[in-house]
Amino acid sequence: MLVGKLMLKNPIKIYEDEIVTQVAERMQNYNFARFPVLDRDEMPVGILKRKYLEMESGDSDVTVKDIMRRVSDEEVIREFEEAYTIFNRAGEMFFVVDEKGRFKSILRKRHVMKMYFERLEYTESNLRGVIECVDTAVFSVNRLGRIVFINNFARELLGINGDKIEGMVIGELIPDVDIMEGIDSGVDEFNRNFDFNGRRLVLSRYVARSDGKAIGAICSLRDITRYNEITDELALEKTEKEVLKSVFNTAYDGLIVVDAKGYITMISDAYKSFLGVENENVVGRHVTEIIENTRLHKVAETGVPEVADLQKIKGDYIVASRIPVFKNGKVASVVGKIMFRNIDEFEKLYKKIGKIEQQLENYKDELSKINKAKYNFGDIVGRSNEMKRAVNLAKKAAYTNSNVLILGESGTGKELFAHSIHNSSARRNKPFIKVNCAAIPDDLMESELFGYEQGAFTGAKKGGRIGKFEVADQGTIFLDEIGDMPMHMQAKLLRVIQEREVERIGSNKTIKIDVRIIAATNRNIERLIEEKRFRMDLYYRLNVVTIEIPSLRERIDDIDLLCRDFLEKYRVRYYKKVDSISESAIAKLKKYPWPGNVRELENIVERAINILDTETVIKPKHLPSDVSGVFDIEDVKPLKDVLNETEIRTIVQCLEVVSFNKSRAARLLGVSRAAFYEKLDKYKIKVVNKTIHIGD
Numbered sequence: 001m002l003v004g005k006l007m008l009k010n011p012i013k014i015y016e017d018e019i020v021t022q023v024a025e026r027m028q029n030y031n032f033a034r035f036p037v038l039d040r041d042e043m044p045v046g047i048l049k050r051k052y053l054e055m056e057s058g059d060s061d062v063t064v065k066d067i068m069r070r071v072s073d074e075e076v077i078r079e080f081e082e083a084y085t086i087f088n089r090a091g092e093m094f095f096v097v098d099e100k101g102r103f104k105s106i107l108r109k110r111h112v113m114k115m116y117f118e119r120l121e122y123t124e125s126n127l128r129g130v131i132e133c134v135d136t137a138v139f140s141v142n143r144l145g146r147i148v149f150i151n152n153f154a155r156e157l158l159g160i161n162g163d164k165i166e167g168m169v170i171g172e173l174i175p176d177v178d179i180m181e182g183i184d185s186g187v188d189e190f191n192r193n194f195d196f197n198g199r200r201l202v203l204s205r206y207v208a209r210s211d212g213k214a215i216g217a218i219c220s221l222r223d224i225t226r227y228n229e230i231t232d233e234l235a236l237e238k239t240e241k242e243v244l245k246s247v248f249n250t251a252y253d254g255l256i257v258v259d260a261k262g263y264i265t266m267i268s269d270a271y272k273s274f275l276g277v278e279n280e281n282v283v284g285r286h287v288t289e290i291i292e293n294t295r296l297h298k299v300a301e302t303g304v305p306e307v308a309d310l311q312k313i314k315g316d317y318i319v320a321s322r323i324p325v326f327k328n329g330k331v332a333s334v335v336g337k338i339m340f341r342n343i344d345e346f347e348k349l350y351k352k353i354g355k356i357e358q359q360l361e362n363y364k365d366e367l368s369k370i371n372k373a374k375y376n377f378g379d380i381v382g383r384s385n386e387m388k389r390a391v392n393l394a395k396k397a398a399y400t401n402s403n404v405l406i407l408g409e410s411g412t413g414k415e416l417f418a419h420s421i422h423n424s425s426a427r428r429n430k431p432f433i434k435v436n437c438a439a440i441p442d443d444l445m446e447s448e449l450f451g452y453e454q455g456a457f458t459g460a461k462k463g464g465r466i467g468k469f470e471v472a473d474q475g476t477i478f479l480d481e482i483g484d485m486p487m488h489m490q491a492k493l494l495r496v497i498q499e500r501e502v503e504r505i506g507s508n509k510t511i512k513i514d515v516r517i518i519a520a521t522n523r524n525i526e527r528l529i530e531e532k533r534f535r536m537d538l539y540y541r542l543n544v545v546t547i548e549i550p551s552l553r554e555r556i557d558d559i560d561l562l563c564r565d566f567l568e569k570y571r572v573r574y575y576k577k578v579d580s581i582s583e584s585a586i587a588k589l590k591k592y593p594w595p596g597n598v599r600e601l602e603n604i605v606e607r608a609i610n611i612l613d614t615e616t617v618i619k620p621k622h623l624p625s626d627v628s629g630v631f632d633i634e635d636v637k638p639l640k641d642v643l644n645e646t647e648i649r650t651i652v653q654c655l656e657v658v659s660f661n662k663s664r665a666a667r668l669l670g671v672s673r674a675a676f677y678e679k680l681d682k683y684k685i686k687v688v689n690k691t692i693h694i695g696d
């Protein structure tokens with residue numbers, strides 16, 4: 001502050017030659033202790049104390065000069081000097097003079113001090129405000145390391161609060177760092193990193209001095225924990241950007257990125273060379289300058305993606321996709337991609353996809369044919385009461401959703417019933433899945449029925465596999481030979497029936513399923529339960545409806561009907577002229593005990609039709625000798641042939657029973673797999689599409 005600003009506006013002046021009594025009278029109304037005295041050239045000459053004025057009352061010729069004290073040089077100050085310079089001078093009142101030394105006014109030390117103090121106060125409060133506002137922790141300590149001032153940011157960072165912080169020793173708050181170290185040498189210190197309560201802080205210390213001596217320190221602390229994290233993130237982002245850049249440039253197809261206004265920000269080398277601008281710097285140019293018929297800038301405006309759009313560039317059609325990229329709800333950029341450089345390539349691919357789709361449809365058709373039930377109740381031949389009862393019960397069961405258990409000897413038509421029930425039920429248009437429990441090795445049964453996830457076990461197929469229950473969803477699953485199901489699988493099956501959900505092997509997700517179960521067995525299931533080889537609880541779940549199919553022995557009268565049916569079936573199949581079966585042949589058939597039931601009868605009729613030559617009526621001689629009991633001289637065959645025929649028949653029957661599972665057939669026949677294959681080869685027995693062919 002300059003003196004001129006702080007001096008009195010209207011100073012009182014007394015001249016040295018004035019008569020004291022007159023001056024005393026004039027000064028009566030002014031309550032000042034001292035008055036400035038000037039000569040008549042307006043130059044300061046002395047200081048007159050009021051006390052002296054009052055003491056001189058009667059003498060009329062005493063002048064001011066006689067009683068004043070002479071002014072010293074120290075008491076004179078120029079108007080453009082700094083006012084604080086008076087603090088080091090003696091005296092309370094100072095003469096302010098112009099550059100020629102002429103009196104301008106007076107300056108009182110008290111007044112100047114007050115002004116400076118107010119200004120200091122103002123500055124300090126401003127400073128505190130600023131320090132509170134900065135997002136840096138700031139605190140100051142005295143020489144002893146006690147906190148003098150600390151801003152809120154620092155309190156927060158150091159995790160301290162309360163009024164008593166000022167005065168605390170900083171070394172107790174931050175024990176790991178000696179903030180006062182080297183303070184006496186007056187050295188400032190910058191960016192000392194240290195860890196504090198799991199955060200990374202940076203300390204800077206400025207030494208506060210007075211008269212060249214350290215009197216304390218002002219410190220700032222910055223938390224760079226997040227900064228360090230950001231640095232790491234940035235490094236990662238940089239790597240990702242590099243990867244993106246190289247992907248961009250190695251992509252076979254053309255790639256381009258434009259900003260929200262359509263200016264190119266990235267373009268792949270492949271696209272540049274396609275456009276013939278490989279040697280130009282096109283980044284930063286508007287896309288319309290570089291690409292013919294482009295719509296990238298339009299997509300930037302509309303924000304609507306365009307996929308597989310035809311675009312003509314240099315006379316060629318290309319297929320382009322334009323995908324907008326949004327940031328905060330606005331288009332930030334658009335990525336353009338030429339999917340195929342030439343429409344011919346696209347067409348080729350399109351045709352290829354078309355072919356694959358067609359194949360897929362064919363496979364789907366095949367699959368639904370495989371998963372379809374073939375037979376209906378109309379295919380079940382039988383007039384006997386037992387049979388009629390079984391069919392009626394099956395028809396009633398078809399209308400419900402209940403599980404069905406079909407019991408009957410081998411070849412009695414259990415599968416035929418299962419198909420018919422499904423085809424008459426509301427599920428008829430949904431899958432019918434047959435599982436032969438006897439033909440699946442124990443260790444594969446779970447994956448076969450419930451499927452597995454990719455990587456569930458060594459050898460598991462990529463992508464996993466769907467189980468039969470899932471395939472049968474909404475439809476029917478036919479569990480044939482249920483009596484052969486291993487105990488551990490019975491427990492799992494029971495859970496599926498109760499929970500109505502399956503869990504693939506290797507998965508912890510359950511899949512809801514809606515499947516009707518029809519189970520069948522030719523085994524005496526009650527005995528299996530007694531022998532603890534079949535779970536009673538599962539049995540009760542399955543036999544909600546039990547259909548018992550009579551053996552052929554029990555319905556001998558149906559033999560005529562069945563024979564007529566099979567005759568018709570194989571006559572058509574083999575293009576043979578066959579009229580009928582003779583009464584005597586029927587009589588023979590009715591006497592036979594039929595261990596193989598209807599399947600055996602069907603095989604015998606088929607065989608008979610095959611061996612008919614010119615005759616058109618099947619006679620006893622066309623039946624196997626164990627059926628006909630007829631043994632003519634013509635029937636006598638070399639033992640070798642008989643053995644061969646028996647082997648062929650046994651192998652064929654066995655294969656049929658085990659649903660053509662060769663390993664199981666070999667096991668049942670008690671021969672090694674290799675020996676079984678030799679036999680198949682010897683007799684030229686082949687299994688094609690679940691049908692047995694004998695001969696070349």
Ligand SMILES: Nc1ncnc2c1ncn2[C@@H]1O[C@H](COP(=O)(O)OP(=O)(O)OP(=O)(O)O)[C@@H](O)[C@H]1O
Pocket residue numbers: 379380381382408409410411412413414415416417480521522598599602657
């Ligand atoms: N009542 C019937 N009417 C017409 N054909 C029948 C009849 N019963 C069985 N068949 C025929 O007999 C053959 C065997 O029938 P199916 O496979 O249904 O018997 P299955 O009891 O399931 O035998 P397995 O217990 O050996 O599996 C089939 O070709 C089937 O068409």
